[in-house]
Amino acid sequence: MQNCYFSKTNCHKAKTMSLKTPEKYLITKRIDEFFVGIYSAFAFVTRFFKEVFKPPYEFKEIIRQCYQVGYKSLFLITLTGFITGLVFTKQSRPSLSEFGAQSWLPSLVAIAIVRALAPLVTALICAGKVGSNMGAELGSMKVTEQIDAMEVSAVHPFKFLVVSRVLATTIMIPMLMCFTGFVAMMGAYLNVHQNEMTSLTLFFQNAFAKISFLDIFSSLVKSIVYGFTIGMVGCYKGYHAKNGTEGVGRAANSAVVLSMFLIFVEEILIVQVTNHIRYM
Amino acid sequence: MNEFEAYNGEVIRIRDLYKSFGDLHVLRGVNLDVYNKENVVVLGRSGTGKSVLIKLISGLLTPDSGSVKVFGQEVHNLNKEQLRKLRLQIGFSFQNSALYDSMTVKENLAFPLVRNAKHLSRKQIQMEIESVLDDVGLLQTINQMPAELSGGQRKRVGIARTLILHPKIMLYDEPTSGLDPITSIEINKLINHVKHKFNTTSIIITHDLTCAKATGDRVAMLYDGKFIKQGTFDEVFASDDERIKHFYEYNFIQ
Numbered sequence: 393m394q395n396c397y398f399s400k401t402n403c404h405k406a407k408t409m410s411l412k413t414p415e416k417y418l419i420t421k422r423i424d425e426f427f428v429g430i431y432s433a434f435a436f437v438t439r440f441f442k443e444v445f446k447p448p449y450e451f452k453e454i455i456r457q458c459y460q461v462g463y464k465s466l467f468l469i470t471l472t473g474f475i476t477g478l479v480f481t482k483q484s485r486p487s488l489s490e491f492g493a494q495s496w497l498p499s500l501v502a503i504a505i506v507r508a509l510a511p512l513v514t515a516l517i518c519a520g521k522v523g524s525n526m527g528a529e530l531g532s533m534k535v536t537e538q539i540d541a542m543e544v545s546a547v548h549p550f551k552f553l554v555v556s557r558v559l560a561t562t563i564m565i566p567m568l569m570c571f572t573g574f575v576a577m578m579g580a581y582l583n584v585h586q587n588e589m590t591s592l593t594l595f596f597q598n599a600f601a602k603i604s605f606l607d608i609f610s611s612l613v614k615s616i617v618y619g620f621t622i623g624m625v626g627c628y629k630g631y632h633a634k635n636g637t638e639g640v641g642r643a644a645n646s647a648v649v650l651s652m653f654l655i656f657v658e659e660i661l662i663v664q665v666t667n668h669i670r671y672m
Numbered sequence: 673m674n675e676f677e678a679y680n681g682e683v684i685r686i687r688d689l690y691k692s693f694g695d696l697h698v699l700r701g702v703n704l705d706v707y708n709k710e711n712v713v714v715l716g717r718s719g720t721g722k723s724v725l726i727k728l729i730s731g732l733l734t735p736d737s738g739s740v741k742v743f744g745q746e747v748h749n750l751n752k753e754q755l756r757k758l759r760l761q762i763g764f765s766f767q768n769s770a771l772y773d774s775m776t777v778k779e780n781l782a783f784p785l786v787r788n789a790k791h792l793s794r795k796q797i798q799m800e801i802e803s804v805l806d807d808v809g810l811l812q813t814i815n816q817m818p819a820e821l822s823g824g825q826r827k828r829v830g831i832a833r834t835l836i837l838h839p840k841i842m843l844y845d846e847p848t849s850g851l852d853p854i855t856s857i858e859i860n861k862l863i864n865h866v867k868h869k870f871n872t873t874s875i876i877i878t879h880d881l882t883c884a885k886a887t888g889d890r891v892a893m894l895y896d897g898k899f900i901k902q903g904t905f906d907e908v909f910a911s912d913d914e915r916i917k918h919f920y921e922y923n924f925i926q
Contacts, residue, residue, distance in 0.1 A: 448787070533772075537770040538772055545764075545788075546759040
């Protein structure tokens with residue numbers, strides 16, 4: 393009797409009385425969930441654009457998030473950018489030396505950094521650092537009912553948590569990209585100076601000789617798109633986390649994986665469009 | 673006097689409420705009336721839909737069918753602005769307190785106030801926070817982070833955060849769960865203190881009979897997604913219903 397909450401007859405009744413009915417699916421459970429997921433992501437993005445222009449604006453939170461995204465990623469970005477520029481120059485040197493074309497090194501490195509490396513390296517670093525942080529933070533707020541608590545106290549959680557974070561990544565990642573580009577160029581200069589004793593002015597003159605406005609503009613567009621993607625995916629995954637702490641880990645992990653995947657897809661698309669414009 | 677203070681009927685009126693999650697039917701035809709300045713305790717086992725019920729009242733969840741009226745307004749037909757106004761009248765104390773981890777106690781309390789009472793000056797906000805923290809006996813924790821508080825203190829700060837907007841209705845989700853008996857008694861006293869000082873109407877979700885007896889003017893027993901008995905504590909537990917008898921016995925075995 394003590395093991396069962398009910399009397400013998402009621403215990404049997406409780407076990408046999410079903411509170412569940414089998415659910416029907418349009419195709420299969422997984423395929424249905426896939427399409428529901430796409431719809432839900434689309435609705436999330438649409439909601440962002442609806443909310444972003446509507447007052448009240450959470451300026452203080454946007455600035456705080458910009459600080460979190462920008463300043464706190466600075467060390468990692470500096471280190472990675474510098475090493476990328478240095479190593480890329482070092483690795484390219486032997487191939488160019490075979491043709492006696494070391495003097496092309498600054499422009500080759502500049503093209504690689506401005507067109508591809510700076511936006512991509514910044515985005516991938518931020519997807520790992522910022523995206524996972526957003527997924528985990530919002531995920532834990534979701535599973536501990538902090539988001540519900542905001543909602544019931546008549547505060548707009550979407551605006552406070554999502555809009556501010558997505559705006560912060562969209563603003564800060566282009567800035568970080570410019571910084572990465574600069575630091576990577578300095579890494580490249582170190583190697584060039586070590587070998588050819590080139591001055592900084594001459595290095596940058598050679599480097600920017602082959603860089604066009606389209607290169608810089610497309611990189612800026614890329615990093616804005618990547619910033620938006622990282623913020624959106626991180627917030628979406630965190631905002632829809634479920635199943636306790638396990639769900640928080642899953643949200644952080646899938647925020648990184650999905651944003652990296654989307655960044656590569658966007659990279660291919662933007663490069664195609666840019667090349668089309670370049671050779672028009 | 674605002675439209676909510678002027679309201680003269682049942683504060684909460686629930687009719688034929690159904691709610692399912694996927695293939696799991698949680699609420700199956702719930703009916704409940706809660707009157708002004710009344711504490712109603714909803715008792716039941718874990719997983720019977722007690723928390724779902726108060727989430728439906730506060731508009732956090734949408735019912736499959738049925739009606740939830742608060743101050744005569746159908747909660748699920750309200751537009752965003754109407755729902756926001758209504759939520760200012762409802763305080764929701766969460767089971768795990770749901771304090772914002774990244775903010776101090778003071779910031780937790782200021783968060784809803786700054787956004788909903790824009791006419792208040794910084795000094796008035798500070799005074800309001802201190803007054804509410806004093807009510808729950810935790811003025812000394814004003815600059816602490818939630819992680820530095822004990823379970824009972826977190827519950828009390830959670831209640832303080834809801835009280836700061838001076839709600840007319842309080843919804844308590846398992847206010848004494850996970851607390852030792854002495855802290856539970858303190859929370860029960862606090863619930864009664866809130867009722868008398870702030871003139872609130874409350875729904876208290878619990879499976880703790882001590883809490884139900886100490887705080888409830890009326891008890892409603894939820895079983896299999898329906899209320900099987902409502903009345904005063906003594907009336908409900910004087911019942912011959914096997915399900916109620918065993919719930920009572922089980923509490924003492926525990």
